Amino acid sequence: xxxxxxxxxxxxxxxxxxxxxxxxxxxxxxxxxxxxxxxxxxxxxxxxxxxxxxxxxxxxxxxxxxxxxxxxxxxxxxxxxxxxxxxxxxxxxxxxxxxxxxxxxxxxxxxxxxxxxxxxxxxxxxxxxxxxxxxxxxxxxxxxxxxxxxxxxxxxxxxxxxxxxxxxxxxxxxxxxxxxxxxxxxxxxxxxxxxxxxxxxxxxxxxxxxxxxxxxxxxxxxxxxxxxxxxxxxxxxxxxxxxxxxxxxxxxxxxxxxxxxxxxxxxxxxxxxxxxxxx
Amino acid sequence: xxxxxxxxxxxxxxxxxxxxxxxxxxxxxxxxxxxxxxxxxxxxxxxxxxxxxxxxxxxxxxxxxxxxxxxxxxxxxxxxxxxxxxxxxxxxxxxxxxxxxxxxxxxxxxxxxxxxxxxxxxxxxxxxxxxxxxxxxxxxxxxxxxxxxxxxxxxxxxxxxxxxxxxxxxxxxxxxxxxxxxxxxxxxxxxxxxxxxxxxxxxxxxxxxxxxxxxxxxxxxxxxxxxxxxxxxxxxxxxxxxxxxxxxxxxxxxxxxxxxxxxxxxxxxxxxxxxxxxx
Numbered sequence: 001x002x003x004x005x006x007x008x009x010x011x012x013x014x015x016x017x018x019x020x021x022x023x024x025x026x027x028x029x030x031x032x033x034x035x036x037x038x039x040x041x042x043x044x045x046x047x048x049x050x051x052x053x054x055x056x057x058x059x060x061x062x063x064x065x066x067x068x069x070x071x072x073x074x075x076x077x078x079x080x081x082x083x084x085x086x087x088x089x090x091x092x093x094x095x096x097x098x099x100x101x102x103x104x105x106x107x108x109x110x111x112x113x114x115x116x117x118x119x120x121x122x123x124x125x126x127x128x129x130x131x132x133x134x135x136x137x138x139x140x141x142x143x144x145x146x147x148x149x150x151x152x153x154x155x156x157x158x159x160x161x162x163x164x165x166x167x168x169x170x171x172x173x174x175x176x177x178x179x180x181x182x183x184x185x186x187x188x189x190x191x192x193x194x195x196x197x198x199x200x201x202x203x204x205x206x207x208x209x210x211x212x213x214x215x216x217x218x219x220x221x222x223x224x225x226x227x228x229x230x231x232x233x234x235x236x237x238x239x240x241x242x243x244x245x246x247x248x249x250x251x252x253x254x255x256x257x258x259x260x261x262x263x264x265x266x267x268x269x270x271x272x273x274x275x276x277x278x279x
Numbered sequence: 280x281x282x283x284x285x286x287x288x289x290x291x292x293x294x295x296x297x298x299x300x301x302x303x304x305x306x307x308x309x310x311x312x313x314x315x316x317x318x319x320x321x322x323x324x325x326x327x328x329x330x331x332x333x334x335x336x337x338x339x340x341x342x343x344x345x346x347x348x349x350x351x352x353x354x355x356x357x358x359x360x361x362x363x364x365x366x367x368x369x370x371x372x373x374x375x376x377x378x379x380x381x382x383x384x385x386x387x388x389x390x391x392x393x394x395x396x397x398x399x400x401x402x403x404x405x406x407x408x409x410x411x412x413x414x415x416x417x418x419x420x421x422x423x424x425x426x427x428x429x430x431x432x433x434x435x436x437x438x439x440x441x442x443x444x445x446x447x448x449x450x451x452x453x454x455x456x457x458x459x460x461x462x463x464x465x466x467x468x469x470x471x472x473x474x475x476x477x478x479x480x481x482x483x484x485x486x487x488x489x490x491x492x493x494x495x496x497x498x499x500x501x502x503x504x505x506x507x508x509x510x511x512x513x514x515x516x517x518x519x520x521x522x523x524x525x526x527x528x529x530x531x532x533x534x535x536x537x538x539x540x541x542x543x544x545x546x547x548x549x550x551x552x553x554x555x556x557x558x
Contacts, residue, residue, distance in 0.1 A: 009379070010378035012378055014338060014397050015336075019298075021397060023339055023341065025379060025380060025393060029383075057294075059291055060302055062289075062302065062304045064343070099289035099291055100289040101304060102305055102306055104306065106385065106386075106387060107385075108385060114304060116302060116395055118293050118295065118298070118300060118397055
């Protein structure tokens with residue numbers, strides 16, 4: 001069995017009976033301005049793809065780092081150790097360790113990693129076995145991207161002006177902190193509970209948003225099932241802000257959206273075989 | 280046993296009796312102007328760290344790519360598929376496959392990968408068991424960096440002028456082609472021969488040069504041994520060019536060297552725990 005489509009991690013059968021290699025990688029650019037939290041977010045994000053397959057034990061992690069050539073030496077010496085410590089602390093919390101990795105100098109900071117586990121087949125929960133009556137559970141609240149974006153808007157008078165009547169600075173800071181702590185939290189307990197309650201499938205919701213990942217999950221199901229999303233946990237105020245942005249500030253967001261779409265569409269179809277994330 | 284120091288790959292004992300996870304990652308920037316060959320070089324470079332541990336079977340590879348935001352769409356559509364095909368073709372030649380990876384848009388092109396193998400302990404050759412009388416064998420010729428550099432100098436009249444009396448353009452092109460094909464070649468046969476002839480240690484010679492890697496290898500030996508290097512395979516003309524550059528064109532190279540050293544020295548000691556490569 002070699003499963004690929006719709007999987008958060010790849011699963012490779014090994015030559016040793018009934019054992020499989022489960023493996024995932026992710027690297028991206030910093031989302032938040034706290035390097036320690038960014039390190040934790042990176043680690044949680046990499047491990048999340050294992051957890052989404054019901055794999056609760058990670059045998060090894062590799063850390064992938066790009067250190068920005070635009071940082072001064074002083075900035076590097078503060079930021080990079082904090083980033084590594086955040087990654088490493090969360091890896092310890094996940095019961096794994098980091099043996100290896102690679103660091104390069106790059107114009108942009110890069111944070112990423114690899115998570116690998118060798119497991120018996122029964123430790124893996126495949127994503128495509130949903131049956132009628134299954135309940136979809138979201139383990140983290142939505143709205144992190146909005147929270148991160150409007151936190152940046154706080155430093156830009158024009159942008160802030162456009163949303164200040166729907167959210168206060170205190171609320172924006174609170175939402176940002178809520179988003180950071182949520183992104184920096186492991187989904188390991190959720191992965192354990194999937195086994196306890198015999199879950200029939202799961203996916204990790206990241207770069208393609210809830211709708212993108214839900215569509216993927218729905219598409220790969222073996223049984224004829226409908227996915228109904230009727231109630232969503234959302235970080236406080238983020239729904240109203242998102243709605244407001246959509247109605248009024250289309251010029252900022254349309255521009256960003258278009259840029260993103262250009263980046264995607266300009267890669268030919270074969271290239272999209274690899275997950276592409278740009279934040 | 281958890282071995283780290285002086286190893287080309289990390290070795291992690293698994294919970295399944297006598298099995299270990301052997302894993303390595305590497306990512307860097309393009310060295311040559313042929314994207315297909317660059318893809319092969321990337322794959323060979325990643326796998327080389329497994330082969331240096333005597334591991335001949337790779338269970339899975341992940342591909343890590345950064346697509347330069349400075350490329351036009353047309354350039355992307357030509358370069359990136361070729362890069363991926365080169366990587367993938369060599370992975371097939373190595374008897375492995377690529378199940379997973381990550382692509383981001385980045386100012387600079389990034390090429391890299393992860394190689395993972397699950398093996399019995401006796402499939403790993405540790406690097407520290409050299410005994411008196413062992414012969415050091417270099418499986419690829421030296422001089423690749425010089426060959427790549429002077430190939431770039433061919434497009435720069437001033438630089439070319441400084442070496443044109445020690446090498447012809449034809450020789451420079453030949454050296455460049457020799458360097459490319461050598462870098463794009465797997466060390467898998469060498470890894471197999473290590474088992475056949477009961478090798479006592481090995482290392483992969485890359486970013487730190489022959490002297491850097493030889494020093495590392497010498498340092499970790501358990502027995503009191505001396506390493507004597509008396510005869511080196513070098514790509515034709517590269518020794519004389521290197522010597523000439525050292526004597527005469529110090530301004531180009533000193534500048535590059537200093538930049539490199541700054542990059543290294545400005546990272547605090549803890550950061551050097553991860554292999555750092557800049558080319």
